[in-house]
Amino acid sequence: MIFLKLILTNLRRHRIRSFISVAGISFSVAAMLTVVTILQGAIGMFSGILSSDSEIIVFERNVSDLFFSNVPTAAVEEIAKWSMVSHADPVLFGIVSSANHPIITCFGVTSTDARIRKATWIAGDRFAYSQHADDVVLGERAAEFLGAKLNDHVPIGHGVFHVIGILKTANGFEDGGVFMPLSSAQSFFHKEGTSSVITIKLRDKGDATLLKSMVKTKFANLIALEDVEFTRSYSQFRILKATAWAVGGCGLLMGGLGVANTMIMSVFTRIREIAILRVNGFSHLQIAAMIFGESAVVSLLGAGVGLMTGICLLFVLKLVPALHGYVDVTIQPLVMLIVIMLALLTGIAGALYPAVYAMRVRAVEALRFE
Amino acid sequence: MNLSTTPASGSAHIVLRAVDVWKSYDDGAIEVLKGVNFEAIEGQTVALCGPSGCGKSTLLHLFGGLDASDRGHVSVNGIEVNRYRNLLQLLRHEVGFVFQLHNLIPDLTLAENCLIPTVAAGIDRHVALARLQQLADRTGLTHRLGQCIQKLSGGERQRTALCRALMNKPKILLADEPTGSLDEHTSGTIFELLLDIVATEGVTLVIATHDRVLAARCDRLLEMHDGRTYEPVHA
Numbered sequence: 001m002i003f004l005k006l007i008l009t010n011l012r013r014h015r016i017r018s019f020i021s022v023a024g025i026s027f028s029v030a031a032m033l034t035v036v037t038i039l040q041g042a043i044g045m046f047s048g049i050l051s052s053d054s055e056i057i058v059f060e061r062n063v064s065d066l067f068f069s070n071v072p073t074a075a076v077e078e079i080a081k082w083s084m085v086s087h088a089d090p091v092l093f094g095i096v097s098s099a100n101h102p103i104i105t106c107f108g109v110t111s112t113d114a115r116i117r118k119a120t121w122i123a124g125d126r127f128a129y130s131q132h133a134d135d136v137v138l139g140e141r142a143a144e145f146l147g148a149k150l151n152d153h154v155p156i157g158h159g160v161f162h163v164i165g166i167l168k169t170a171n172g173f174e175d176g177g178v179f180m181p182l183s184s185a186q187s188f189f190h191k192e193g194t195s196s197v198i199t200i201k202l203r204d205k206g207d208a209t210l211l212k213s214m215v216k217t218k219f220a221n222l223i224a225l226e227d228v229e230f231t232r233s234y235s236q237f238r239i240l241k242a243t244a245w246a247v248g249g250c251g252l253l254m255g256g257l258g259v260a261n262t263m264i265m266s267v268f269t270r271i272r273e274i275a276i277l278r279v280n281g282f283s284h285l286q287i288a289a290m291i292f293g294e295s296a297v298v299s300l301l302g303a304g305v306g307l308m309t310g311i312c313l314l315f316v317l318k319l320v321p322a323l324h325g326y327v328d329v330t331i332q333p334l335v336m337l338i339v340i341m342l343a344l345l346t347g348i349a350g351a352l353y354p355a356v357y358a359m360r361v362r363a364v365e366a367l368r369f370e
Numbered sequence: 371m372n373l374s375t376t377p378a379s380g381s382a383h384i385v386l387r388a389v390d391v392w393k394s395y396d397d398g399a400i401e402v403l404k405g406v407n408f409e410a411i412e413g414q415t416v417a418l419c420g421p422s423g424c425g426k427s428t429l430l431h432l433f434g435g436l437d438a439s440d441r442g443h444v445s446v447n448g449i450e451v452n453r454y455r456n457l458l459q460l461l462r463h464e465v466g467f468v469f470q471l472h473n474l475i476p477d478l479t480l481a482e483n484c485l486i487p488t489v490a491a492g493i494d495r496h497v498a499l500a501r502l503q504q505l506a507d508r509t510g511l512t513h514r515l516g517q518c519i520q521k522l523s524g525g526e527r528q529r530t531a532l533c534r535a536l537m538n539k540p541k542i543l544l545a546d547e548p549t550g551s552l553d554e555h556t557s558g559t560i561f562e563l564l565l566d567i568v569a570t571e572g573v574t575l576v577i578a579t580h581d582r583v584l585a586a587r588c589d590r591l592l593e594m595h596d597g598r599t600y601e602p603v604h605a
Contacts, residue, residue, distance in 0.1 A: 002482050002489050009477040276473045279436065280534065281462035281490035364436040367473065 003286075006277075007293040010266050017262055018298065024258035025302025026309055029343050032248025033310030036335055038317070038327055039244040045171045047231045049107075053114030054089065054199035056208060057230050058215055061223040065236055067093050070194040075219055079198060082214065084207035089113045090195035092185045096157040096178065101145060104156065105177040108185020108195065115174060116167075123150040124165025130181040137165040139175040159188065172327075200224075248339070252346045255302065259350030263295050267354040267361075274358050275366030284359040291355040292348055299347025303340045382411035385541050385574050386433060391442035393428055398440075402428045404597030405442070410590075412541070415568060415575040417585035420594030426578035429594070430544045433576060434465045446542060462491040466535030466573075468564075470547035472527040474519045474534075480526075481506075481515040484534045491538055498537070505533040508567055525556040532564060536571065543568055545577040549584065557581070 011018040050057050058079065060069040071090065080088040092108030109115055111130040119126075122140060129137060136156070138148055143166045148154045152163045156178060169175050186192045202208060208226050215224035231237060267274070274287055282290075311331065318327045388408040394401040402425040410416050418426045431437040432444050435451040444451050446464050451457060466487075474483045481502060488498035506512045509529040514522060522530065528548060535543055548564065549557035561584045568575045577588065585591050592599040 002478070002485055005478060005482065006475075009475070013477060272473075273475055276475065277486065277490070279434075279461065279467050279473075280487045281458065281538070282486075283458055283490070286490060362437075364431050367436075367469070 003290070004293075006290055007297060010270055010294060011297060014266070014269070017265065021258050021262040021298045022302045022305060025252075025255040025299055025343055025347065026304075026306035028248070028251035028255035028346075029303050029306025029339055030310035030313060031251040032245075032342070033307060033331065033335065033339050034313050034317075035247050036241075036244040036339075037310070037314055037329070037331055039240050040332070040335070041327055041330075042172075043231065043237050043240055045173050046237075047227060048171050049115070049173055050091075050197065050199060050227065050230065052199065053118065054201045054227070055205055056200040056202065056211060056224050056226055058198040058200065058219075058222055058224045059196065061221050066196050066234075067095065069196045070191065071196065071198055071222060073193050073195070075222060076195065076198050078218070079200065079215070082211070084202055084204065084211055086201040086203045087112070088198050088200045090182060091197050091199060092182060092189065092191060092194070093196040094185060094189040094191075096188075098146060098154065098156050104142060105173055106156075106185060106188075107174070107177055107179050108182045108189070109179060110182050115169070116179065119167040119169050119174075122166045122168050124163075124167075126165065126167075128164050129179075131164075132162065133181065133184045133187070134159070134161050135164045135181065135184075136161040137167055137179040138163055139177045139179075140166060140168040141172070141175040142178055145176075157188065249342070252342055255343070256346035256350040259295050259298055259347050260353065262298065263291060263351045263354035264357070266294060267291065267358045271358075271361055271366045274361045275363040278361065278363040279367070287358050287361075288355040291358050292351050295347040295351035295354075296344060299343045300340075302347075303343035306343070307336060307339065382414075384409050385412050385447055386410040386576065387443075387445050387448075388429070388432070389443045391429075391432060391444060392440045393425070393432065393437070394440055401597055403432075403439070406597070406599055408592075408599060410542075410574050410576060412574055413569070413572045414590065415565060415577070415588040416590045416592060417588040418576065418578045418592050418594055418599065419580070419582055419585050422580075424594045425597060426594055427546050429599075430467075430546050430576065430578055433542070434467055434544050435460045462487065463538055464540055465542045465544055466538070466540040468528070468531050468535045468543065468545040468548045470550040472519075472524075472531040474527060474530055476519045478519065479515070480511060480517050480519065480522065480530050483519065483530055484537055487534060487537045493538065501537055501539075502533070505536055505567075508570075509533055509563060524552055525560060528552060528556075528560050529563065532560075532567070536567065536573070539571070540573065542574045542576065545575065545579075547578055547580070549579070549581065557584070561587070 058071060059066055060071060063069045076088055076090045079085060089110060094106040096104050096106045098104060107115065116126055116129055124137065138146065146154050148163050150163055150166060153160050154163060180188065182195065202211065212224040215222055277287060314327060314329045318329050388406050391403055391406040393403040406429060418429065420426055432439050435457040438452045446460055449456050451460050484502050485498055506515055509532060511526065511529055511533065514526060519527060549560050552560060565587060579585050591602060593602050
């Protein structure tokens with residue numbers, strides 16, 4: 001109890017300094033949580049597009065980005081015939097632009113694709129999809145920012161398209177995207193005879209290994225991965241995740257420097273007290289534990305406040321119409337645990353030098369310190 | 371003539387011994403102690419008198435293991451003090467310090483300040499609280515145990531420091547000008563209390579003081595000058 005009071009004493013004594021340190025850590029934690037959660041949400045959404053009513057994704061081997069992947073239509077047709085395949089849907093990804101909107105994701109899909117079949121159609125008839133080459137279906141958010149209604153003609157890229165439907169999905173990418181008949185998309189993006197990926201639903205999930213093996217044998221330049229494998233191995237996702245953690249890590253590093261500064265000041269201002277504790281039998285380890293304890297309290301307080309701030313921020317971001325579907329407020333316990341541990345580690349790292357300094361305080365000299 | 375090696379009683383147990391202790395500062399430029407020899411027996415009260423800067427505090431620091439001598443040996447109960455594990459054992463169980471400035475932690479209460487040595491030594495809280503109550507009764511601080519240090523008078527603070535120093539039942543109490551910052555009346559009261567408690571507890575007291583009247587009430591009085599201790603020669 002007294003040891004805890006000794007830890008808390010200095011934090012109470014210099015409230016503003018303690019507050020600034022806690023704020024530094026909490027801002028870092030909030031930033032890390034927000035960035036990581038948003039990016040993981042984005043990755044989850046992109047994975048969701050690929051795994052919509054499917055378990056396997058087939059794409060061109062060794063491409064850095066699925067937008068550059070080319071899967072021949074012949075491969076789609078052959079794989080669709082395999083006995084273990086329930087259905088195989090080709091999807092062509094493209095980036096288009098319109099006035100004031102430089103980037104709109106475009107999905108070239110067939111009328112039987114789950115993205116068309118299972119979406120909630122706000123306007124239009126899904127059975128009209130793919131009747132004409134210049135028909136498009138807009139996601140709800142795309143319709144909003146393009147200011148388009150059913151039967152409008154909207155300029156997209158170098159063409160003008162007829163809006164035959166507006167659909168709503170839970171996925172931000174899809175909601176902000178444009179759906180074109182596959183053949184129209186192939187023509188529009190000059191990718192005749194190819195798609196970016198094939199998403200495959202199996203009759204029996206246990207056949208996944210067999211299908212992967214068959215793809216490898218039959219199509220040397222293609223690769224088949226289960227959704228989980230793809231999410232784990234896709235380089236773009238890895239880069240995004242690494243970036244998120246790096247950005248958060250930089251924030252925590254700043255927070256850690258704040259803690260280090262606070263702890264150094266703390267040790268300098270209580271050097272006489274440290275000497276008194278030494279004279280009264282405190283060991284080096286007990287002195288260090290006191291300093292580390294102080295930084296741990298700052299870090300954990302900062303982590304707690306930061307987590308709450310981050311969660312509130314994510315909820316607010318979720319309410320922003322422009323970000324609808326992009327922000328997933330589902331915070332994974334593992335992410336929270338990692339963030340807390342990183343904050344704690346940062347605090348401890350920040351207290352390393354001050355603790356060593358405090359351990360080296362010579363009582364006889366420090367007692368003369370005014 | 372260095373006479374301070376002569377203890378008060380020939381057959382009594384020597385608890386504190388210094389043999390040919392030298393200490394200098396600034397790489398030897400300032401020689402403070404020049405071959406001090408000292409012995410104190412169990413329960414004895416020894417006063418060190420001398421002008422400022424003569425080395426009284428330095429000698430007490432060496433006795434308590436707070437500083438290391440350049441040469442010579444200091445031992446408590448026959449154990450060399452300047453080795454780490456012995457030093458912790460020494461500070462936790464063998465010696466207690468009282469300084470001129472009370473050196474209490476202002477944000478803690480009187481009781482909490484007194485309990486610090488027991489926390490350091492890992493002494494059971496119930497045992498520690500019983501000991502605190504005993505010492506508080508002896509020093510008249512019982513009614514002030516929950517008070518913050520800022521609310522205590524100078525005399526109460528020094529009595530608190532005395533309680534803290536005696537919490538772990540040390541065998542030696544090293545007091546460095548314990549009454550130096552108090553008025554004459556309070557100073558006399560504290561000194562009386564100090565002598566009374568060390569006598570009751572059987573503690574060996576080594577006290578550095580300017581006050582020769584108070585020093586004369588100890589079992590032995592040693593003069594310090596020219597880096598050595600001397601028994602005063604009475605006419």
